[in-house]
Amino acid sequence: MRRTRKGPACLPWALALLLAIPLQALAADPLPSWNDGPVKQSIIDFVTRATTEDGPGYIPPEERIATFDNDGTLWQEKPVVQGAFLLEQVKAAVKEDASLAKRQPFKAVLEGDVALLSSMEEPQLMALVAATHAGKTPDELAREARAFFQTARHPKLGVPYTQLAYAPMLELLRYLRANGFQTWISSGGGTDFMRVVSEDTYGIPPQQVIGSDLKEKFDEGNGHPVLRREARLDHVNDKAGKPVGIEQHIGRRPVFAAGNVRSGGDIQMLQYTKEQPRPGFSLLINHDDAEREFAYQEKNDASLKAAHEGGWTVVSMRQDWKRIFPEEGR
Structure with missing residues (x-):
């Protein structure tokens, strides 16, 4: 019986087949709730550049800071x-x-x-x-x-609020951390409030939560010292206050930041991240999926205009996310 030769003659075909397969497909998909397309690929490309030593986009691990708005970016915000x-x-x-x-x-x-x-x-x-x-x-x-x-339960969706974190963003947080990024929350919400659930919900420890704060004072408490909140605002971590809060708490400019369209509250953080000696990655979530979540825009489209001018990556929830919440069918 004639034997079929296998070996060097088959190598060109095998090599061509290998090169035709995207490298992303050779490993487990790090972002399975994201539809394949330019948005997902741009995230993966950025992380690949940031972690490729000797490459032009390499970022040392100590500088891999990623900041995320919370309401409307990591979980729903209707209502806040x-x-x-x-x-x-x-x-x-x-x-x-x-x-x-x-x-x-x-x-x-x-x-x-x-x-x-x-x-x-x-x-x-x-x-x-x-x-x-x-x-x-x-x-x-x-x-x-x-x-x-x-x-507490969401008035429309009927589930605990902590079940309404966005599945694609939870994957993104894990993907960044797996590649040596520190993930921080930088939100306009109250720091104390977010710290209660940040670790269990997002894997972000309380010391990596930046939010709005009241002034506080030291109370000796009859030998049991405590801190007490005052009826005065100390810092509102919204709009231009976000870069200020980031500098005060982190001391480094983020190289990755994510926010959403609502009241323009994330524009300055995304500008601060994108425009630096080493260009960062700015991600803007656009709420355009009325069927699976909510659809809403800013009256003046300030965030989308800023995204266009600044070269940010805009996520269409309707087009770019396979699912929105961890539990299918919600």
Whole structure:
């Protein structure tokens, strides 16, 4: 019987087949909830350049800082989760001071105005925080926040808020960390509030959460010293306040940052990341999927315009994400 030769003659064909397969397909897909396309590929290309030693885009591990907005970027923001939490806080405050029930925005919050909660910007939310959190210690605030997360459900989707983190963004966080990036939250929400769930939800430890804060003071507490929040804002980590907060907490400019379209709150952070001696990667989430989540835009499209001018990568939730939430069918 004639034997078929296998060996060197077959190598050109085998090599051609190998080269025709994208390198990404040779390994497990690091972003399985992302549709294949230019957005997904641009993320992978950036990470590959950043981690290829001696390459032109190499970034030393100590400089691989990635910052993420929270509401609307890592999880849903209709309504803003801390706004829902503040509703419970306002109810408790009114029990102590009934006059608050006649003042705005307390009155609208008490009436369960979800539209108002959804439209409130970070400074308005933080003003409510100042009115409801003054005098409390971080431990007291943490206990209240944990109690909220144990029972609260999204008014439309009917599941705990912590189940509404975006599956594609959870994968992105893990992918970056697997490649030596530090992942930080830089959000306009309250630092204390986000720290309660950041590690379990995103794998981001509490010390890597930057948010808006009240001023605080040291209280000796009769031999048991504590910190207490005051009814005064210390830092609002929104818009131009985000780069300030990043510098104060990290001391390095991010090389990767992600935000979303809503009120222009992430523009300055994304500009700060993109425009530097070593160009960073700026990612903007566009909420354009009314069927699986929500569809909304800014009135002036400021974030999308800034993305076009700055060369940022824009994510279409409808086109670029295979699924939005970890549990299919939501």
